[in-house]
Amino acid sequence: MPMTTSKTTLSRIAREASVSLATVSKVLNGRDGVAAETRAKVETLLREQGYKRPISAGPLGGLVEIVFNEIDSSWSIELIKGVVRAARENNLSVILSKSGDRSRPGAEWLAGVLHRRPIGVILIFSDLTADDKQQLRARNVPFVIVDPAGMPSADVPSIGSANWSGGYEATKHLLDLGHTRIGMVTGAEGFMCSRARVSGFRSAIEAVGLEVDESLIVRGDFTRARGIAATNELLSRPDRPTGIVTGNDVTAFGAYEAALAHGLVIPRDLSIVGYDDIEAASWVTPQLTTIRQPLGDMAEEATRLLLKLRSQTTVENVRLDLAIDIIVRGSTSAPPHPSKGKRNSSQIRREVGLAAGGERHAE
Numbered sequence: 001m002p003m004t005t006s007k008t009t010l011s012r013i014a015r016e017a018s019v020s021l022a023t024v025s026k027v028l029n030g031r032d033g034v035a036a037e038t039r040a041k042v043e044t045l046l047r048e049q050g051y052k053r054p055i056s057a058g059p060l061g062g063l064v065e066i067v068f069n070e071i072d073s074s075w076s077i078e079l080i081k082g083v084v085r086a087a088r089e090n091n092l093s094v095i096l097s098k099s100g101d102r103s104r105p106g107a108e109w110l111a112g113v114l115h116r117r118p119i120g121v122i123l124i125f126s127d128l129t130a131d132d133k134q135q136l137r138a139r140n141v142p143f144v145i146v147d148p149a150g151m152p153s154a155d156v157p158s159i160g161s162a163n164w165s166g167g168y169e170a171t172k173h174l175l176d177l178g179h180t181r182i183g184m185v186t187g188a189e190g191f192m193c194s195r196a197r198v199s200g201f202r203s204a205i206e207a208v209g210l211e212v213d214e215s216l217i218v219r220g221d222f223t224r225a226r227g228i229a230a231t232n233e234l235l236s237r238p239d240r241p242t243g244i245v246t247g248n249d250v251t252a253f254g255a256y257e258a259a260l261a262h263g264l265v266i267p268r269d270l271s272i273v274g275y276d277d278i279e280a281a282s283w284v285t286p287q288l289t290t291i292r293q294p295l296g297d298m299a300e301e302a303t304r305l306l307l308k309l310r311s312q313t314t315v316e317n318v319r320l321d322l323a324i325d326i327i328v329r330g331s332t333s334a335p336p337h338p339s340k341g342k343r344n345s346s347q348i349r350r351e352v353g354l355a356a357g358g359e360r361h362a363e
Helices: 004-018 022-026 036-048 075-087 107-116 128-139 163-176 192-207 225-236 249-261 295-310 345-355
Strands: 063-068 093-098 122-123 142-144 158-161 184-185 241-244 272-274 289-292 319-320 325-327
Touching: 022 241, 063 075, 063 241, 075 093, 075 122, 075 249, 075 272, 075 295, 093 107, 107 128, 142 295, 158 163, 158 225, 158 295, 163 184, 163 192, 163 241, 163 272, 163 289, 184 192, 184 225, 225 241, 225 249, 241 249, 249 272, 295 319, 319 325
Parallel strands: 063 093, 063 122, 122 142, 142 158, 158 319, 184 241, 241 272, 272 289
Antiparallel strands: 289 325
16 A cells, blocks of 8 residues: 555645645645635644645745744843854754734734744744644644743643742842842733742742732733833832832833832832843843843753754653742842841741741751
């Protein structure tokens, strides 16, 4: 019995869909000139018959595509640099595309990818529908998501970082300096990294026996403007926090502006911790204490994983979270006029235990 080839599969799909082989080719390559109903019928048959384009197909075999929902930020530049480094090692070129103000690329973007036929796609802060995934797999276009917006399904390769640990370490740093009233300006709602960092923030406070003040957790969206507005909310309180953990460095820069408008000096009157450690974190005055997220390394790992998937090498880990570090600079110090002097988190834990009715046993 002769082996079935991709050509005979496409011919069979054309017959079953009652269209020409040229029409199937248009659908496969994301070209115009096909009615929506016909396109949907062909896509269904491609999926049902498990079609995958041969890896060697396509004149643009040396392109890695990165898709962002926004490109004009230092955060994006760090990721691009990481992809470019790994791509250069493998003699590949890199192209950028933008999905718009969404956490999920639209139909126009997908059609463009099918037409460009890159060797693989790296999606930043994004997600894919089941149909998107099927269409990319049918064309043998592997994909990897960096810092996924939501929890990716088990079949989606992704690279992230230890966001819970980042939120925890940022908060613990302020606790170790003696702060007990700590605010947080979160990242954008609905994003997995934001939820994880808030969870780490809560855990660090609870670990020393303090109660989390929910009114000190204010919604952010990773922008400077929201950083200003949210910090203004916190600083307008009569019992304002002495330290603030922010969702990212750009939000922290907004917090700097709000502190200045309130006549506060950083870190004497207010300590601020950022997240990401973009290049500008060391440009502001005072330099920003922040959580270093290994953006470049994340992008490099994503590119290497993409190439493994492309070569059909067995991949053991399709979900990888890289470690974070805290970078201590000039924006954090002991709280102003501490009533009991500088205390670290262990001392705070002991004091809270005594206040609750007795000294805790040593662990």
